[in-house]
Amino acid sequence: MKKGIKIVTIGGGSSYTPELIEGFIKRYDELPIRELWLVDVDEGKEKLEIVGSLAKRMVEKAGLPIEIHLTLDRRKALEGADFVTTQFRVGLLDARMKDERIPLKYGVIGQETNGPGGLFKGLRTIPVILDIVKDIEELCPNAWLVNFTNPAGMVTEAILRYSNHKKVVGLCNVPIGIKMRIADGLGVDASRVQVNFAGLNHMVFGLDVFLDGESILDKVIEDMANPDSSMSMSNIKAIAWDPDFLRGLGAIPCPYHRYYYKTSDMLEEELRAAETEGTRAEVVRSLEKDLFKLYKDPNLTIKPPQLEKRGGAYYSDAACSLISSIYNDKRDIQTVNTLNNGAIASIADDSAVEVNCVITKDGPKPISVGDLPVTVRGLVQQIKSFERVAAEAAVTGDYNTALVAMTINPLVPSDTIAKKILNEMLEAHKEYLPQFFNSVEV
Numbered sequence: 484m485k486k487g488i489k490i491v492t493i494g495g496g497s498s499y500t501p502e503l504i505e506g507f508i509k510r511y512d513e514l515p516i517r518e519l520w521l522v523d524v525d526e527g528k529e530k531l532e533i534v535g536s537l538a539k540r541m542v543e544k545a546g547l548p549i550e551i552h553l554t555l556d557r558r559k560a561l562e563g564a565d566f567v568t569t570q571f572r573v574g575l576l577d578a579r580m581k582d583e584r585i586p587l588k589y590g591v592i593g594q595e596t597n598g599p600g601g602l603f604k605g606l607r608t609i610p611v612i613l614d615i616v617k618d619i620e621e622l623c624p625n626a627w628l629v630n631f632t633n634p635a636g637m638v639t640e641a642i643l644r645y646s647n648h649k650k651v652v653g654l655c656n657v658p659i660g661i662k663m664r665i666a667d668g669l670g671v672d673a674s675r676v677q678v679n680f681a682g683l684n685h686m687v688f689g690l691d692v693f694l695d696g697e698s699i700l701d702k703v704i705e706d707m708a709n710p711d712s713s714m715s716m717s718n719i720k721a722i723a724w725d726p727d728f729l730r731g732l733g734a735i736p737c738p739y740h741r742y743y744y745k746t747s748d749m750l751e752e753e754l755r756a757a758e759t760e761g762t763r764a765e766v767v768r769s770l771e772k773d774l775f776k777l778y779k780d781p782n783l784t785i786k787p788p789q790l791e792k793r794g795g796a797y798y799s800d801a802a803c804s805l806i807s808s809i810y811n812d813k814r815d816i817q818t819v820n821t822l823n824n825g826a827i828a829s830i831a832d833d834s835a836v837e838v839n840c841v842i843t844k845d846g847p848k849p850i851s852v853g854d855l856p857v858t859v860r861g862l863v864q865q866i867k868s869f870e871r872v873a874a875e876a877a878v879t880g881d882y883n884t885a886l887v888a889m890t891i892n893p894l895v896p897s898d899t900i901a902k903k904i905l906n907e908m909l910e911a912h913k914e915y916l917p918q919f920f921n922s923v924e925v
C-alpha cells in the first residue's frame with residue numbers, strides 16, 4: 484500500500500509557495516502528502532531557503548507529518564513523484580520587466596502573458612518545460628504535471644503537442660477568481676454559483692452563469708456594466724467596461740480581455756505606470772522584497788496576508804482542489820487547460836483549451852460547449868493560432884515562425900513593428916533563447 488503522496492514543486496522558491504503550503508495543510512485529511520520537494524535553480528537558492536524554512540514552520544505549526552525537502556537537484560526530486568507542479572520564471576523578474584517595457588517603446592501593450600511579452604515568455608519557457616517533461620517521463624512517468632507557469636495556455640499546448648507525456652493539466656486562477664467575485668457581488672456562497680467557462684487561458688469567457696441552477700447571465704452582465712463594480716484582479720487595472728459593449732457581447736469577459744477590447748486605454752495606463760510607479764514587474768519586485776523580508780522572520784508560521792497584493796488570489800485553492808480531485812476521483816467540475824477533444828467545436832481537437840471539466844482520477848474530462856458565440860469566436864481562434872505558431876517557434880528556434888507569431892497577435896499592428904519588437908526582444912533575452920542564436924542572425 485502507498486504510504487502517502489509525493490509532490491514536487493519546480494520553482495519552489497517562488498513567493499507564491501506559502502499559498503500552496505496553506506492549501507495542502509487545509510486539505511491534509513483528503514490529500515495525505517508524505518513528501519513535498521521544493522526545487523529551484525542556482526539563482527533561486529536564497530529564495531528557496533527562505534521560503535522553504537517558512538514552509539517547514541507552517542507544517543510544524545499545523546502538526547502534520549509532511550516532510551519538506553529543499554533541493555537544486557531536480558532529477559533527484561522527481562524520482563517516484565505522484566504530482567509535479569511547475570511555477571517557475573525563466574530569467575526571473577528582469578525578463579518580465581523587459582517583456583513589459585520593450586513593446587511600450589513601439590506603442591504596443593507590454594504584458595506578462597499577452598502580446599509580445601506573452602510570446603517571449605513562451606519562447607523562454609517552453610524549451611525548459613519540455614526538458615522537465617523528459618525527466619518526468621523517465622523518473623516518474625505516472626505523475627500528473629500541474630502547470631501554473633505562464634503563459635499557461637501556450638505551455639500546455641506545447642507539452643501536448645511536443646511531448647509524449649499526456650498527464651498534464653494547465654491551471655490558472657482567472658476562472659475561480661471570476662466565480663468568487665460574482666458570488667461576492669451577489670452576497671452568496673460560491674458553491675451556489677456555476678459559470679460555464681470556455682475559451683483559452685487568459686482568453687476565457689463565461690458563456691452562462693447560474694445561481695442555484697437558474698441562469699443569471701443578464702444580471703451579472705448588468706452588474707459588470709456598472710462602472711463601480713468593474714471586476715478585475717490586483718495585477719490588472721480595473722478600467723470600466725462599456726455597458727453597451729458588454730450587453731452586445733452577451734458573455735462575461737475575463738480581466739485580461741481589457742488588453743484586447745480596451746487596448747488604447749490599457750496602453751495609456753501602462754505608459755503612465757511605466758513613467759511613475761513602474762511596470763507590474765517592477766511593482767512585483769518591490770512586493771517580493773517585502774514578502775521575503777516577512778518570510779525570513781522565524782516567528783512567522785502562516786501565509787502572510789500581504790501575499791494577497793499579488794495577482795494569484797485563489798491560486799492555492801485552484802491547485803490543491805485539482806490535485807485532490809484527481810487523487811480522490813472526485814468527479815467535480817473545475818476549469819482547467821486540457822486537450823479540447825471536441826469540447827469547443829471551433830477549436831481543433833488536438834489543441835489545449837480552458838474549459839469546465841469533470842475531474843477524475845484519469846484527469847480532466849472536458850464538458851462540451853458546442854460552438855462559441857460568433858461575438859467571441861474569432862478572437863479565440865486568432866489567439867489559438869498565435870499560441871500554436873508561438874509554440875512551434877519556441878521549439879524550432881525559427882526566426883520566420885517567431886515573426887509570424889508576433890505579427891498575427893492582435894495586439895501588434897503590423898509586420899514592420901512586429902519585426903522591430905522581435906529583433907529588440909531577441910537581443911534582450913538572448914541568454915535565455917539559445918534555440919534562436921545557434922542558427923539565426925538578427
Ligand code: G6P
Pocket residue numbers: 633655656657716718763767792793794795796
Ligand atoms: C493572475 C494570473 C496569473 C499571473 C498573475 C500575475 O493571477 O492569472 O497567470 O501570473 O496574475 O500576478 P503578479 O502579481 O505577478 O502580477
